Amino acid sequence: MTRQHAPISPKLPGLMHGADYNPDQWLHDPAVLEEDVRLMKLAGCNVMAVGIFSWASLEPNEGQFTFEWMDQLLDRLHANGIFAWLATPSGARPAWMSQKYPEVLRVESNRVRNLHGMRHNHCYTSPVYREKTSLINRKLAERYGNHPAVVGWHISNEFGGDCHCDYCQVAFRDWLKAKYGSLDALNRAWWTAFWAHTYTSWDQIESPAPHGETMVHGLNLDWRRFVTSQTIDFCRHEIDSVRSVNPSLPATANMHMIEGLDYRKFSEVLDVISWDSYPTWHDYKDDSQLAASVAFYHDLFRSLKQKPFMLMESTPSLTNWQPVSKLKRPGMHQLSSLQAVAHGSDSVQYFQWRKSRGSSEKFHGAVIDHAGHENTRVFQDVAHLGQTLNHISEIVGTATPAETAILFDWDNRWALKDSQGPRNMGIKYEETVYAHHRALWKQGIATDIIGSEDSFDGYRLIVAPMLYLCREETGSKLQQFVEQGGTLVSTYWSGIVNESDLCHLGGFPGPLRKTLGIWAEEIEGLYDDDRNGLKMLNDNVLGLSGTYEAHEICELIHTEGAEVLGVYTDDFYVGRPALTLNRLGHGRAYYIATRLKEDFLSDFYATVTAEAGVNRALQTKLPQGVSATVRTNGTTDYVFLMNFSGEPQQVELDERNYTDMETGDSVSSTIGLPVNGVRLLKRQSTYSES
Template identity: 65%
Template sequence: MAKFPPISSKLPVMLHGADYNPEQWSDYPEVLAEDIRLMKLANCNVMSIGIFSWVKLEPEEGRFTFDWMDRVLNSFADNGIYAFLATPSGARPAWMSAKYPEVLRVGSNRVRNLHGFRHNHCYTSSLYRDKVAIINTELAIRYANHPAVIGWHISNEFGGECHCEDCQQAFREWLRRKYETLDAVNHAWWTTFWSHTYTAWEQIESPSSHGETQVHGLNLDWKRFVSEQTIDFCKHEIGTVRGFNPELPITTNMHMIEGIDYRKLAKELDVISWDAYPDWHYTEDDDDSRLAAWTAMHYDLMRSFKNKPFLLMESTPSMTNWQSVSKLKRPGMHKLSSLQAVSHGADSVQYFQWRKSRGSSEKFHGAVVDHSGQENTRVFQDVAQLGELLGNLAEIVGTGTPTEVAILFDWDNRWAVKDAQGIRNSGIRFEETVLQHYRAFWELGIPADLIGTEDNLSKYKVIVAPMLYLIREADGERIRQFVEQGGTFVTTYWSGIVNETDLCHLGGFPGPLRGTLGIWAEETEGLHARDSNGIVFRPESAWGLSGEYAAHEIAELVHLEGAEILAEYKSDFYAGRPALTRHSLGNGKAYYLATRVKELDFYVKLYDAISRETGLRYALPESELPQGVTAQVRTDGVREYVFVQNFSRAEQTIRLDSQGYTDVVTGQPVSGTLELPVHGISIIGRSR
């Protein structure tokens, strides 16, 4: 595995900086001058600028004012600071909403929004696209070759949907291209149910709480359309600036907006950016390990889109202002949480925001510079110290992550399983289910990718597909071939249920996976909290594992069709029936978990056994990691960098193997054991 080039050849080091909003301080020239001094003191080398600056750049239609941006970017260039220059489409000026109200969104209730908030605009509107093209072009003409600019930051956290008539017509045209005929639409959506058959294209409208919500194929296709329309708008923005300097990398910051298929959006970008805002220290027992695994899972998702380093574009240096309880980061957590992103492939640590806004909704959101306006704060010192440390990690920039295991995570499946009306309408917990399986690898210190069913499967030894509810016949065949050719496949209850238009597979569940798994899932039920059952390993057939674990929330009655039982249900009329099965097929194996297991220890034991059987490589192969401690690896193919992180509630001692380690920051040799305080992290290097 060779190194990837840095995000920008102008700045071939770890990027460290923040969102910067100088337009908010144009009446305070002393503040703007002080910012440069503080940026250098905080060891920051890059800022994202212009994200919500449209009205400052174009105060009235057709009149542009760039003098303030000139001064900021020139000052950056003079002081060795660089910029991601944003297009300002995330929030349109009030003059535009007043003059052209058609650019404002219409809700699912068919009422047009008033001016306000952000991303309150229609992605279909040709007028809005024209206005965006004008301001973007002006920016590109002036700044695409500015020495301080190292990349384009397209808009900000795309999301939301519009139900205006332009969008309704665009949706119908999208459906025509996809299905060609109304008969095909009616069959794909099974509209004979409740006599919902469409007899004219004009009858089709987007889902609405006071209209249609019960045709699941419609709901799914509407989500796909909104996602594709948003991506098309982003492509439109990219097209307005790309030609002025093709060397500038282009990104847009993502924030797990459920309405966009980020895997498809990623194909349009040069580099992936992610905004991470974990609510650390939120649980009553102050155990951050689950949240750490959840955060790591999203970092791995971002890295997996392009299988190369990404940017942590936003995080908070202290607290947010929008979580249910806004907690300060405890000592050590800023360093640990920031380097967690780096350990999973980030080549930057950036913040929202540089300086706290004096007014409006984010005036209490965390920032590097507080309202006190000076460096003598705990947060500023944490940021400055991290920046100094990042300056010593230039050799890690561009390194990749060696992975042999992948978790399947498809947006189509996510949308469909959460829309299904069936076994658990009180909460299907799809994301939490994915986390249960991912976390086991995280606890074991085994790096993982998060991929889609259409991605290359053959590069992995193990593929895990929690709740693969929606699966196409072709993808089922690809998974069968993966197993036959020596791969290990693991999936769970409520998999192989529907096809790509949300129609149930006929012939028995798990549909296209039935032959691969060697089982037939006859019935699935949701369990109440009062329903008590368990599963018990059969030691003679499950690597010698033993123990009893709680089965809760979802359970299936499964018949064997070639598979063997590794664990069985303990009680009720389920007693003795298969709960965990294994099927040998060709040169590989396929596992099926028929119930949701409560304890983390079950998943860790299961995947540790599978990992050792398949020869997966552990970050620290001879170390037993306590719960809440993880190890992640980055490598250039010659040297490996191991990030050992303590998210548990106690000091931890980690025994190292006999490989020759050095401390990456100090260069000193490390052997024997690592002592990690609470919120501690150590970066150690070794030859690959």
Template identity: 70%
Template sequence: MTHKFPPISGKLPVFMHGADYNPEQWLHDPAVLEEDIRLMKQAGCNVMSVGIFSWAALEPEEGTFNFGWLDQVLDRLAANGIYAWLATPSGARPAWMSEKYPEVLRVEANRRRNLHGMRHNHCFTSPVYREKVTIMNGKLAERYSSHPAVVGWHVSNEYGGECHCDYCQEAFRSWLKRKYGSLDALNRAWWTTFWSHTYTSWSQVESPAPHGEMMVHGHNLDWRRFVSDQTIDFYKHEIKPLKAVNPDLPCTVNMMDLFYGLDYREFAKAVDVVSWDAYPTWHEAESEVGIASWFAFNHDIFRTIKKKPFMLMESTPSQTNWQLVSKLKRPGMHRLSSLQAVAHGSDTVQYFQWRKSRGSSEKFHGAVVDHVGHANTRVFRDVAELGRTLSQITEVLGTNVPAEAAVLFDWDNRWAINDAQGPRNGGLGYEQTVVQHYRALWKQGVPTDVIGSGDDFAPYKLIVLPMAYLLREETGKRLDKFVEDGGTLLATYWTGVVDEHDLCYLNGFPGPLRRTLGIWAEEIDGLHDHDRNALVMNPANRLEFEGSFEIRELCEVIHTEGAEVLATYRDDFYAGMPVLTLNQKGAGQAYYLAARVREEGFYDSLYGRLISEAGVRRALDAELPEGVTAQLRSDGESDYVFLLNFSGKPAQVRLDDRAYTDLETGEVKTGRVELPLHGSIILKRSSQYK
């Protein structure tokens, strides 16, 4: 039975292909706007994001609105079969507002109010700013919700940052009162008896400050949660007038690459479709594996947090202007990078920006149309070629990524780990560790979800739990049941150390998973950058690979409590003690890795064995060359296998014995498939996921 998600918009049941369009920058030159339409059609672009930073053009003075230019732009798009994600302009407010209402300006942690400027330099709690946003968004909704060009709302732009003004202090206290109910409960959760920091009045509670309180970890963690929740609340405030006029028009927020300040898993609950902005730093090294796997991980997060296809809202068709080195995309990389997003679940490919600005900070950021203003450029040809490809693969639209493996990643665990003092204050490397484990699955072509502790574990055969320092009791119980029911779990060092309040477990680490894993973690040793140890596989171990693998940075001293020892430490006073263990529990099995192994070959061998044991299906039953990955989308009748070459050189892939066709050309493919430098191909076969 075929299963597909419906298109993001029924108006445009094909892959969306387009860019951020800023016509307000060119209102002085109508010829440019006319030429834009012609070039959009030539590039195969069918959608534009319009009005993202247009507040000053829409409301040049308080209460004076000018929608005429936007009427003309949207009418012109509609007349030419081009659609629009219409933006709310709250990402940057006009100067008249900052001058008349200084309370809208953000206050930093040092309690100093900012001047006007930049983006998102405003308070999400300010009553005045919320009122002005409601007025603007209400007028946009009344005027454009039924416009034939509009397919959805692009709400604000890349939300982020925090404010410490008096409004936000009161909002933080109210948030804490709702969460804890009483000061006694808050004091217990924050362990405020430490350093005599006990609160005796709610008015004493403030946000963390560099010249005040910064060392109460529960306090820091709750502030980050509050900032995330308050931003989500502001987003809900933004969409209220939009939904009041047309509740069926989808709303999205463009998110960012593993952004630190907001819990996107919680944010996703409030949006209709997830979108994000991806800017890989291609061509840093001979092989693109490190960058490609990092962005694959991000794509999989943004698909998993809504459990359906997402949108690539921004990418660059050539180069950025803000990376340390702004490299041009080499031939083939634009297609490869864009199809990577599609392979992991994107139903759009969109760019920042359509036409390069003449001035200001982004005038050298990549665009479909360069300053020269015509189509005779390499970048424009790359975009047009991709437009043709997207028009040929419409049957992939709405298909799922059938993942049987998952990596667990939580934002509050991330915040807690990075706030921990010890065992390595030079950096615990949580994010890098998570992606290192994920990369081993990606290299072997294993469709993988990136889940949170509140997600359903039942659909998976293998769950990877890297550095789950903050681990709730309930999550531990659910993971234990996952193993009991036949799942395979792999957890690492620095797991099950604290609860949701960042309070240490007193029953021995790894806390709720001690019995599941069959080990007790007594100590953790932080290694200097020059220190080395090694993991030595036991002879004839059940994982069926041997060798010695270099360890750096972190070594946990553990004792088995029923678990089988698969590998031991080579050096130091804990030489010969367990470093890799396996505990059989119920119908499943739980592995524990007690140290940070540096060598990629170890993870390749380990996960090769785990996916085989767990029966996790790969996108392609074939050996993949180093740097080539296979990714999969499926509708239950047809599988679509994306072969993507990030190796930095030409490569060959030998197909398995199933029947394949090239989705773009219809050519039958057997035996070896040649992939040129930065090459990519989409193969279709009968589904194995029926």
């Protein structure tokens, strides 16, 4: 893989540091805008995202454009060495548009059109909305596409949601016609003979509705795919409308862990991936479990294009919309920000630069509080991070060398949670994926989060938890991966349905049956207080012993060539296989038939990764709650040691020579990390350029 990528923008070769900036809220007070620039420089900020919700300020009435304030803003930023991501303003439309063209407003699944208000309350299919966004975007591009301050396009803001208007119903039917070709093919794929739901005309098909159809799972799945497709088409429409003036400017669209859109598909139209991270730090004294789940999403967004991403939004202090708005404890701002950099971000940016004086986010964290000056704890935290980012700018463009991957498909996620299967009180798909990722994270093992359509080349280990929706092609790819020497780990509730959400016939896990060497006959959901156990057999190849607690899900399987490593301890299936290994070609495939806890996953992956030859950031055992992550350019490794444990920790380094990334000083073999502490180290690379 490539170990060094070009900077996101050649105008700004260092790490990006900045915030969402809304000067249009302060046009009545020019002194505030002048003070902002002074404070940006003092905080070590070098880039701002501007114009995100500025449509009413740019076009206060239809056809009346007021760009003068934006002219002054961009000129002021440029004169002070500060750059800008210039946003298209489609995230929220002006009131005049909603009043004159009500068709731009969304229709909810109950078929009621929304009133004006909120954000993303618009229809991506509406011809009027597309015309209006294209017009304002073209004018922005013509005026600022070659402005020296502009480093790229920030397309809209946190795409999400769906519309069920007549335009969208027609577009959905057209999408289905292109996919299936005939109603007969659609009816077979959706299994509409069930409950006599067979369609005899395309016009009979409606999107899912609370007062209509929700039980045809193929329909539900295709609607979600269509919403992603239509949203991406609108995103592409926006990019096309700004790109003609200066094709070299990169385009990004900030994402926010929204389940309803398949973000992997966005990588096809975006030049840079960016996302918005808002963890609820300090729910518990030990932040490590939350830190691991945040690391999962950093890994996911990095993996979308297999190159550095951007942390486009985070809070420098607190939010105002979480159940509890807790302040970041001392050190957490530096720690959480550098965690993003460690996992592949080439930026740390915030919502927001200056707190709004009114409306819903007036108490959301910001670099500049209502006090209006730099003499605050939060500002000093931001300025300290700015200094650090400046010192470690050589890390820009470096890669995260992952030899392990977790398979995480959005349509599998959708189908699995719609399946009405063994635990309708909560199948816990995401929690399961996080648990497997966390077991790797605790060992300092870099992990990509990939889709079934991605290449499996270069990985030693692929983990596929709950691969419920498994295409024949995916099964073939995983079989080939194992035969060629890879290690696969799969779990219960895998290989159940195909891409149309139709059950595989002939025995589960369908396309994975040969690879895993098992047949899954039944699956049982357990009540919350039910327990079973996994007893490891004597002399098993993993070298594990004793019993591990099983809970929530137990699958009854038969071996078809696989070796039994552990068995159930209780109930009528006591003694039946619960953990197996199948040797196929040059590789190995493990199957975990029951839901197990952190102790098992830690022990299991410690052995499996060593067996597979997977590299770790450090060749020593990490203390509880400490993570180690590596970025590399193929010559130098950059090692991030981060303490999320809530207690001071001592980290033993391995025998390689390390220096401090910021000072260049040699580092001793033992490093102390305070609470929320982070240490940045360098060493000669253990990864060759390829």
